Amino acid sequence: MCGITGVFAFNEIGRFNLPNISLATETLEHRGPDFQKVFVGDFVALGHRRLSIIDLNPQANQPMSAENGRYQLVFNGEIYNYKSLKQDLTSKGVQFETESDTEVLLQLLIHEGKDALNKLNGFFAFAFYHQQKEEMLVARDRYGIKPLYYFEDEDRFIFASELKAILKFGINRNLDTNSLYTYLQLNYLPAPMTMVKAVKKLMPGQYAVIKKKSVEINSYYELKATFDNPFQGTYKDAKFQLQGLMEKAVERRLVADVPLGTFLSGGVDSSIISTLASKKVDGLHTFSIGYKDHSFFDETEYANAVAQHIGSKHQVFSLSLEDLYSYLPKMLKSFSEPFADSSALPVYALSQLTKENVTVALSGDGADELFAGYNKHAALYRLWHPGAKENLVSALGPLWNLLPKSRNNPLGNLTRQLKKFADASKLDIQSQYWVLASLQSARQTTDLLSNTVLEDVDFEAFDLWKDNLLSTLNSKSINQSLQLDQEMVLQGDMLAKVDLMSMQNALEVRVPFLDHDVVAFANSLPENFKVNNKRKKMILQDTFRDILPEKIYNRPKHGFEVPLLDWLRTDLKTEINDKWLSKELIDSQDVFDWEGIKSLKKKLFSSNPEDSHAHIWGLIVFQEWWEGYMEQA
Structure with a gap:
């Protein structure tokens, strides 16, 4: 590395x-x-x-x-x-x-x-x-x-x-x-x-x-070729083969002449990797991160359960919002290109703290894109196989528009998801995928950009790129959506995040789920092995159910998120208004439109913030990059 x-x-x-x-x-x-x-x-x-x-x-x-x-x-x-x-x-x-x-x-x-x-x-x-x-x-x-x-x-x-x-x-x-x-x-x-x-x-x-x-x-x-050779066996056959492939993939990634451990969030994916690694490494070191003052995002309870189950030497790095804030300046300066997945921050913190103990860590990245583990996949399945509940959610679209929406509490997050589902139900299949995979609409984006930038954007070229990308999805196929995920989300977001944050701290992170034998097998499986209207990532969960604590199966999926909204409204409020998104800077750059920025900031500090914090975060990351790499040009 x-x-x-x-x-x-x-x-x-x-x-x-x-x-x-x-x-x-x-x-x-x-x-x-x-x-x-x-x-x-x-x-x-x-x-x-x-x-x-x-x-x-x-x-x-x-x-x-x-x-x-x-x-x-x-x-x-x-x-x-x-x-x-x-x-x-x-x-x-x-x-x-x-x-x-x-x-x-x-x-x-x-x-x-x-x-x-x-x-x-x-x-x-x-x-x-x-x-x-x-x-x-x-x-x-x-x-x-x-x-x-x-x-x-x-x-x-x-x-x-x-x-x-x-x-x-x-x-x-x-x-x-x-x-x-x-x-x-x-x-x-x-x-x-x-x-x-x-x-x-x-x-x-x-x-x-x-x-x-x-x-x-x-x-x-060619990734597409891995979807062109359908698996012919039974569900039981597939579980047996998947377990063998994963055991080999993990074992291959345990070769090192330096200390090695695993990330263990308490989710199914990292728990599988840690459990399989523990069978080959005596006294395996496992590491997780938690939030002292935000229980909605804290998952250490589940990580501890897995660590106790497999007998690993487990370390939990429990951080407050203030602790997390202390990592922000160096993390933002580390980007030589804007990257605004906010979960990069805890990955940065986890990597830095893990590096104090080991030089190599295995992670569970890639499983969601292979086996349909995101809420997006469940939403697509329901959009394409609607029942009475799905039709009701779509019909109540006007109601969801009226209710407060936020990622930072259970009720607000549910309302946000229901609104997104109702909006997507009115679209064609390719637009449905794009809406569920993106954080901001084209209209919201153009509202933020200056006339100078909008005159320079080649919208025809963008539409051609997007149409070519989405052409993979030509039917109501979860496997086709997974191919899109692997081509776009996996390499552009998830893998970029892990590489950037781990390598900023000189930590090598290995991803057993992306062993090419595992990828080829996963992509050959029929979609009904992966998702239905009740469950996601079915075959992955069922294959390893006997070796994992039952507790981790009965829990909501948060992903590696951070309590960003609270943070932006308090600790970073002054810097948002006086530095990153000040009128003086926006006018001098001629990249963004001040009225659009002002409207977005107003949304952030309102009682109904929706996804404004994610949009603001993207702007903050861009402004830090601009200062470091473009102003000096």
């Missing part, structure tokens, strides 16, 4: 960028505090920051070279099947100098080139340079667990683990208004979008070949 960056110069002008490699690499220190090294050739420079996980020997440092520098590799991630790959290469006469997965990847790429990609079980982003051919291969893992940004023009190709490293090469920092328009609706940016024009994210399952003056991007993995 590390941070990588590099530049491939197409000409002499591009070569002027090579000396910037050290400064760009230094910006990634938090991703790899153990070691920094750069390689500078005639037309290529590569930089690496190392977080030592497997083979702590200095010989495993990167950039790693072979055959007197003919080949160079910078690599971020882990290859879990590296030992079997190494055996195959050894049988063919390849000799190794280290015990690292990096050297295995290097030798595999030397011998098989891009064909090696389909053999890798792990998560990764890497750049492999063949000096003799003057060619570089850049790739990202199947699901986008590890990030990879890139920039290209007529002079150079630049890549990095984070946007901030690319900015050190002196590129123009022009705001991408289409990305801003998307961000305000979703509160994150799915690949390939970034907030800076000309910088893109490599899509999950893609690779790029860079040589001379060309950049050719292709896919080596």
Whole structure:
């Protein structure tokens, strides 16, 4: 697990960028505090920051070279099947100098080139340079667990683990208004979008070949194909296979030469991972976070029950709102691109506190997108299979409009969900998905943007992107909605959050549910194994029911949320009014419309805030990013 960056110069002008490699690499220190090294050739420079996980020997440092520098590799991630790959290469006469997965990847790429990609079980982003051919291969893992940004023009190709490293090469920092328009609706940016024009994210399952003056991007993995081979067995057969696949996926992710533990929230997903890991690791360390002064969001009761059940060495980090607030400044400064999923804050706190004990943690991320675990999936199922209750909720739409709505208490949250369901019931299936997957409507978004930005937004291009994305959903199919989740929500929101927050604290987080064997199997299952009008994530819950405490099955699902509304109305009220959303700043930026901002702030402090706190949070994150990366341009 590390941070990588590099530049491939197409000409002499591009070569002027090579000396910037050290400064760009230094910006990634938090991703790899153990070691920094750069390689500078005639037309290529590569930089690496190392977080030592497997083979702590200095010989495993990167950039790693072979055959007197003919080949160079910078690599971020882990290859879990590296030992079997190494055996195959050894049988063919390849000799190794280290015990690292990096050297295995290097030798595999030397011998098989891009064909090696389909053999890798792990998560990764890497750049492999063949000096003799003057060619570089850049790739990202199947699901986008590890990030990879890139920039290209007529002079150079630049890549990095984070946007901030690319900015050190002196590129123009022009705001991408289409990305801003998307961000305000979703509160994150799915690949390939970034907030800076000309910088893109490599899509999950893609690779790029860079040589001379060309950049050719292709896919080596297609997510859609995993849905095209339907499972033919019984529900009992499926449970048996799922358990075996998950046991193997967890076991693969326990390989490390540093201390290791698991996140344990008390939800089904992290409880499964922790329970399976405890069968392989004596005295497993588990970690969770709780809220001292907000019981609606506190889930430590369930985490403690699981920890006691499996006999783990459990630590609960119990935080007050004041404690949580103390993490905010550093977390906001850590974003080199706006990311406004507010649950990033507790993940940041959990990662920092966990890092004091271990260097690697396993998490339960990915299960909801594979097995239909969100309220959104239950809502879609009911929209597409309505009964008397669903028809009544839709008919009472005017009533829900009148009642107070909020995420921060049970009644307000229920009313909010009922209103969203009633609104969605009037739409076509693709619009239903978009409404349930987004936080803000197009109309609400345009109300917030200045005329200058609105004139620059290419609405036709946005609609084309959105239509192409939603074209996956051409029938009332939960599995098609899950494919959309995996393509958009999983890689753009959930995985980005975990990577950003954990790596800011030099903690490696591994996600067993995204073992590609598990993903292929989950996506092959019929949707009635996953969800019906009463239950979500059915097969996952049933498969592991015998080894988990019954208590965790009889509880509401909150997700990893924070009591954001209370916080914005108290601790951050002054900064909202005087700093982030002051009239002076809004007018000087010419990015947002003051009347729209003023109306949103009024909503936040009203008796019926609805989702205004999420919209405000997205603006706060953007303003912090703007101050750090655009005002200095």
